[in-house]
Each structure stands twice: as structure tokens, then as C-alpha cells.
Amino acid sequence: MAEHKEHLSTVVTYYDTHPINEEQILRALQARQVDMTSLTEEVLKDHDQDHFGGLQANDVLAAKAGIRKDHHVLDVCSGMGGPARYLAHRIGCKVTGIDFTESRYHSAIKLTAMVGLEGLVDFVHGNALEMPFPDNRFDVVIGQEAWCHVPDKPRLIAECARVVKPGGVIAFTDILRTDKLSKPDMRRLRSEMTFPDLETLNGYAKLLEKSGCTLLEHDDLSEIWKRVLEDRLAMYRSLGKETERHFGAERSREWDDAYAFFVSKYRDGKLGGGRFIARRDRAPAQADDSKGA
Numbered sequence: 001m002a003e004h005k006e007h008l009s010t011v012v013t014y015y016d017t018h019p020i021n022e023e024q025i026l027r028a029l030q031a032r033q034v035d036m037t038s039l040t041e042e043v044l045k046d047h048d049q050d051h052f053g054g055l056q057a058n059d060v061l062a063a064k065a066g067i068r069k070d071h072h073v074l075d076v077c078s079g080m081g082g083p084a085r086y087l088a089h090r091i092g093c094k095v096t097g098i099d100f101t102e103s104r105y106h107s108a109i110k111l112t113a114m115v116g117l118e119g120l121v122d123f124v125h126g127n128a129l130e131m132p133f134p135d136n137r138f139d140v141v142i143g144q145e146a147w148c149h150v151p152d153k154p155r156l157i158a159e160c161a162r163v164v165k166p167g168g169v170i171a172f173t174d175i176l177r178t179d180k181l182s183k184p185d186m187r188r189l190r191s192e193m194t195f196p197d198l199e200t201l202n203g204y205a206k207l208l209e210k211s212g213c214t215l216l217e218h219d220d221l222s223e224i225w226k227r228v229l230e231d232r233l234a235m236y237r238s239l240g241k242e243t244e245r246h247f248g249a250e251r252s253r254e255w256d257d258a259y260a261f262f263v264s265k266y267r268d269g270k271l272g273g274g275r276f277i278a279r280r281d282r283a284p285a286q287a288d289d290s291k292g293a
């Protein structure tokens, strides 16, 4: 997608130099003296989630989406595949992940093979805005704290609605802006966090409805995330030395500045979070022509 090429390459650089990465996960496992030749998902699951609220957030999303063993789930912007592996392991469903950052895609495949879940979980390298899947393919589409990086949210939601089966569910959480966020703050988030723009709680609700979905729930997670993000900032700071060794002092400092700024916007109510559960309608919404009759 030519018009978004430049933005996509900044996202790739951001994730290629992210403090949470395959090497960092493997080092954390080694520090726990885990035998890598018999690594299991029960152990890996505590190290490979890159969203807010960890495993519990996966459980809540899966329960609200009604994910079952006979479902095929698509994780849009799946990163290193933590949620995909977790859902397949816990529920027994099939999960496909799609991610644009090649290093994330390769790590997802490697970690999945290490825990022997490749029979249930697979990954595709691709762009969420033009997914290489046929219409009506998946029972459930999920996403967690990733769609904030994707430009053109109407197209993103329309793509998700296209690939989910009629009657299927789109369930996701995402970073949102509130109406207090200023343009200079948004510009800084764009350049430092690679968020091209951010949706609002009502904005996503409208996009889902416009894309032929019935909104079942939309929950404001802003207050909960205020606390979650303070803990996340502390976690990234605890990885500071490792980030410095891996990507250099400049990137480590840059990350800290960017993340501290991001978290401060939660503190002052300029950023928020939301969870959305929507069912794709069985038939496209009909224009109401009875009024003219």
C-alpha cells in the first residue's frame, strides 16, 4: 500500500528495536533455568504477551468473544504470537496471526515451534489493511493494543469485517484518544510511538456499525489502564540495561522518554483504552427506503 509505505517502515523499525523481543524472552527463560529443549506454553505464556493486562486480558477477550475449540481465530497484528499460542493452548482453537514486522513474524514462528503448537497456530507476514485472506474465513477476529499503529481505521475495520464469517465476532482492545488530546501531543505520539492517528471509543463503535457489525459491548478501560501503564513503565525501566546492551544507549533513552510521555497522557486523561465486541451481521445492512414510500 504505497501511501502508507513510509509509516509502515517506521513501525517496523520501532518493533525491530523494541525492549520486548525474542532474545529478551529467551534470556528471561534462561534466568529461570528453564530447559529450552522441553519448553512448554505453560512456561512461555508468562513472558511473551505484548499488550496491557497480560493473560487475564486474553481470557476476558476470549470469553466475551465466545471463542470455542472448533473456532478458527485471526489475531490481527499478532506480534510474536503470545496471545495466539495462549488461546490455542487453553481453548484448543486454531489461530492464525498476521503481522507486518518480519522480525516479529519470524519470532512468532520460532517460539510456536519451540512449544510444539505449530499444528494449531500459524502466522502470515502481511499488512492488516490488505489481508491475504478470502471473505468470510474466520469465526473470530481479535486484536490487542496494536491497531493504534495502523493508519486508515475505517479500512482496517472493514478488512476485519470482510474476513470474519457472517454471525462471527470481532473482539479487540486498543489505545484510544480522548477529546482532550492536543495536536502537538498527537504529533509526538505519531513520531515517537508510531501511532499515525488514534480512534475514540465512539469512533470505533461507529466504524464497526458502518462495516455491517452490531456492537455488543464497548467498555472504557481508561481508568484500569492508568494503573496497568504505571506498572508497564516500571517494567520497561527494569529492562533498561538490557535494552541499552541490545540497541544502544540512545535507543534506550529514546524509548524511556517516549514511553514516559505516553504514560503521562493516561495520567492526565488525554489517552484512554477500550474493549469492543461486535458481531458481523448475517446480511449487509439494508437502506431504509420505507420512509420515502
Ligand SMILES: C[S@@+](CC[C@H](N)C(=O)[O-])C[C@H]1O[C@@H](n2cnc3c(N)ncnc32)[C@H](O)[C@@H]1O
Pocket: 011, 015, 048, 049, 050, 051, 076, 077, 078, 079, 080, 081, 082, 083, 098, 099, 100, 101, 104, 126, 127, 128, 129, 143, 144, 145, 146, 149, 150, 151
Ligand atoms: C503491541 S504489538 C501487539 C502484539 C500482540 N497483540 C500481543 O499482544 O502480543 C503490535 C504489533 O502490531 C504490528 N503491526 C503494526 N501495524 C501493522 C500493520 N499495518 N499490519 C500488520 N501488523 C502491524 C507490529 O508489527 C507489532 O508486532
